[in-house]
Amino acid sequence: MKFVLGIILLAVLVVGVATIPSVDAASGKLTIKGESSTIYSNESVYYKGKLTDSEGYAISFESINIWEKVNGEWQYVTQGKTDARGEYRITIPANHWNYAKTVNIIANSASSIQSPSVTLNIEKPYSYQIKPEVKNYVQPTASKNIITNLDLKLRESTPGHSIQFRPTLSTSDGAVMMSNSIDIYFNNKVIKTISSYEWSDDIAVGEGFFTFVAKFDGLTSGSTIYKRSTAQVNYDNTGKSSSSTQTTQKSSTTQTNSNELYKSAASTEFLYSDILNQIESGVKTSEYALSNSKLENSEAKKKIDSGWGLRYDVWQYYGEAKKKIDDAESHINAAQYDYSYKTLVDSESYIYKAKNHLYSILDELKDARDLEKKYQESLRSCVLFWCSDVKNTYGELDSNIKNLELKLNSLESRTNKLETSKNSFTQSLYKNEINEKNQEIKNLENVRKQEQVEAKQEQQRLQEQNKQTEILAKQEQQRLQEQKERELREQQYQAELERQRLKEQQQRELESKERQRLQQLANNHPLIQQIISGKIKFYVHPVPSYAGEGVANGVNTMFDSLSNGNAGFQRVYSEGEADLHFQWIRDFTPDRIGQNYKNFNQIALGTTNCLGDWRPFDLITVWKITWHELGHSIGYPHNNDYNDIMYSGGTGNNFSSDYEETIFLDEGYVKTIPFCGGGDFKYTLKSNNQYNGFKVYVVTPETNASDFIFKNIGKHYSSCGSNGEKMRTFSGECKNIPSGAKLLVYNPDELTQTSAINVSVEIFDIAKRKSPDMSFNESELTYSKELLDYVRSLF
Incomplete structure (x- = not known):
């Protein structure tokens, strides 16, 4: 009984050791993740994920299909494969969708494992052009x-x-x-x-x-x-006349030959690239087989290590071959087909070395499998009629060996096509060389024909040239005659130009001298200065304090108005800047109240009255004198028009007041004050004593003051005085009195008036003032119109 239980226990142990987990692909897992959830339709997008079985082991080199949902049904888009790690990366090319939409995407494996659905938004692109993608990873499957x-x-x-x-x-x-x-x-x-x-x-x-x-x-x-x-x-x-047809034929022939040769070269290069892709796929398959071999036998493992060493050499040969093939492609694109053929042939040694090393790897894998199999069989145990199963540690390796054999078969079939493809390429090269030679012969023949045509044309040209020589000789003779005539006319024309230039130069020199003369003249003639510079700058000397009341402010206001107007005058405040000066004089000689000398004007502010006292002029008189002298400054002489500002007899003068004094009168004394001239007068008198007054009389020229006061002899103007009454203040007017009439002021000697008094007296001439026409008569201007126009023309 114990023996039987021992056998059963041993069997259980043996079976337990030999069992390996089976792949339950149908219950595995497939993940999916997009590069982006939104793209333009002219952009590519990739999806990646991983395929594992129910126990989480990676499923390698299995086809993965990408599907999209259209109108409720799933439609195929593209496919790829998982790599040795069970991972995949599949790109949907640009322009797969050519309009804006939203789609659902899933991945599905060959073993019917399906991924979850993901959503992709496609937007309308700015351009439908396919854009190249830059890959920063190694494509796990062949391109x-x-x-x-x-x-x-x-x-x-x-x-x-x-x-x-x-x-x-x-x-x-x-x-x-x-x-x-x-x-x-x-x-x-x-x-x-x-x-x-x-x-x-x-x-x-x-x-x-x-x-x-x-x-x-x-x-x-x-x-x-x-x-x-x-x-x-x-x-x-x-x-050339025939160039159009020849060019078309030559272009067509060259283009046809070039396209045929290019297609042959590209086809051969494509075969080499395809072989290179097969080598790449084969070496990756061998890598997967080498990395996933779960062997226990040490000798078998040495074979695997040897395979890894061979795999390194394969990659070296692969890299050298790829460089050659890439160089060949560059030569093809540059139409250097001879170089491309040589470079492709040079790559063959590396291709065959890589292929042979792959076969060597296959041999090492097979040897490792056989050694492992023998080793596991040696570990098999038997009891009576029962033997334990052989531990299968080489099953997956055996499967990978078959995959590698398939890859090598595919590689072998492609390398077998190399000679045929190379022969086709060399035939195309030979054909192209023959065509180029034929074309060269045709070109030489065309050149020869063209030279014959040109020789005949040259003969005709020489004949025509001889005819033209005689014509040209006559034309040359005529041309020389015409040239002499033109030269003579040109000399005459240049002489006339020189004469005109000298004349204009003399004129400019004269004008320059004349301008200098006029500028000097303008220093003393303000009107000419106004034409030259556009303004007469005038300076007004300060008005002295002895001027009549309001004269200083009045004349300054009037001069400012003159400067601010458009009359061509500008007031300046520096004597050095002025073209015209206005200076104030206290008194001239008795027969003069103002004068003008060149650009200087002198205006009297007053003069001596008939009593021998100096009296200031009023504002209107000062301004009329000023305006009169300004007229002389700008060229207007005296005239005989009484009502004109330039009247030779004067502008009509008025004092600020004709008499202004404070007189002292003792008791019983009388003061006689003559009126200057006849006419209308106004007078005001005021006593400084609030108790003592005075009497006022206006008497005729022949009346004696003492006789009139003390003897009552003589005549007086009853409407002009105080009529014998005493007044402390008095204001009166007397009109139309003759020249020589007198104003009498009397301080009576009475008991009620017992002191001397001071009386302030002012007399004003109130006769109608003269109001001349203040505008200047252009017709009387001293300067002629011709002179002024001449000055304007020069400036």
């Missing part, structure tokens, strides 16, 4: 390379002057790639960038032969790589 074809057409918009281009970019299956930018080169410089399948605007060209190259630099959209491509077209604008 999809698409060969592009580029065609370049040229047409004349204005023959001989401007042309237009239309580049057409298409894939190898004939689909036109619109809206992608194509650069047009001339002399290795970009002269225009045009969208595919669109005509450019006009491009100006000169005379000559031109070669234009169109280039598409390629782009990457998700896992799809659109290869570079070029096209070339020639344009002959040498101006």
Whole structure:
């Protein structure tokens, strides 16, 4: 009984050790995460995630499909694969959606594991052009390379002057790639960038032969790589009659040969790139097999280590081959097809070394599997009729070996095509070389024919030249005669110009001297100064204190008004600036009250009255004298018009007051004050004593004052005096009195009046004042109109 239980226990232990967890893919997990939740429809977007089984183990190299929901149904978008870590990254290329919308996206694995749904908002783009993506990671699966074809057409918009281009970019299956930018080169410089399948605007060209190259630099959209491509077209604008047809034929032939050779070269380069992708896929598959081998046998592990060393060499050969193939692609884009062929052939040694090393890795993996299998079988135990199962530590390795064999088979099938592709390429090179030679022969033949045509044309030209020589000789003789006549006319014309110049120079010199003379003249003639400078600057000397009441303020106000008006006068406050001066005089000789000398005006502020006393003029008199002298300053002489301001007999003068004194009168004394001249007078008298008064009389010229007061002999004007009454103040008027009439002031000697008195007396001439016309008569101006116009013409 104990023996049986021991067997059962041993069996349980053996079975427990040999069991490994199975992959339950149907109950696994698939995650999804988008690069962005909102994009423009001309932008690409990638989704990434991870695929694991029910126990959380990564599921490697399994297909992942991306789906979108359209009208309630799921539609396929694109696909990719998980890498060795079970992770995937799949790009939906730009322009998959060409209008704004919102879609739901899911990922689905080949083992029917589905991810949650995510939402993507697509907005209307600014441009529908496909934009290349810059990848900063290693694509876990092989890239999809698409060969592009580029065609370049040229047409004349204005023959001989401007042309237009239309580049057409298409894939190898004939689909036109619109809206992608194509650069047009001339002399290795970009002269225009045009969208595919669109005509450019006009491009100006000169005379000559031109070669234009169109280039598409390629782009990457998700896992799809659109290869570079070029096209070339020639344009002959040498101006020859036959150049148009020849250019079209030459351009067409060159372009056809170039396109055929390019397609052959690109196809061969594509095969090499595809082989390189297969090597990359194979080495990644081997890496996965090497990294996931769970072996226990030490010898088997050494094989794995050896495989890792071989894997390092494969990557080295892969890198060297990739450099060569990339260089070949650059040579193809530069139309250097011989170099591209040599570079591709040079890459073969690295390709075959990499392939052979992959086979060596496969051998090491197989050896490791066999060693591990033998090792596990050696550990198998048997009891009676029962044996334990062999521990399968090499099952996953065996599966990976099969995957690697598939990769190598695919690689082998592609390398077998190399010779055929190279032969096609060399045939294209040979054909292109023959075509170029034939074209060169044709060009030489065309040149020979053209030289014959040109020789015949040269003969005709020489004949025509001889005819023209005689005509030209006659024309030259006539030209020389006409030239002499023109030279003579030119000499006469230049002589006339010189005479005119000298005349004008003399005139300018005379005018300059005349201006200097007039400027000197203007120093003493203010009117001329006004024409030259536009203003007469005048200076007013300060008014003395002995001037009549209100004269100082009055004349300053009047002069300011003159300066502020538009009469061409400007008051200045510095004598040095002035063109005209106004100076005040206390008294002139008896027959003068003002004078003008050149630019100086002197105005009397008063004069001596008939009593021999100096009396100041009133404001109106001072201003009339000033205006009269100003008239002389600007060129107006005296005239005989009594009512004119320039009247030679004077402006009519009035004192501020004719008499103004305080007289002393003792008791019984009388004071006689003559009136200066006849006419109308006003007088005021005032005693300084509030008790003692005075008597006032106006007597006739022949009446004696003493006789009239003390003897009552003589006559007086009864309406003009106090009529014998005593007055402390008195104001009266007396009109039309004759010259010589007198004002008597008497202090009576009476008992009631017992002291002397002081009486203040003022007498005013109130006769009607003279009011002359203050405007100046232009016709009487001293300066002639011709002189003034002459001054104006020079200034």
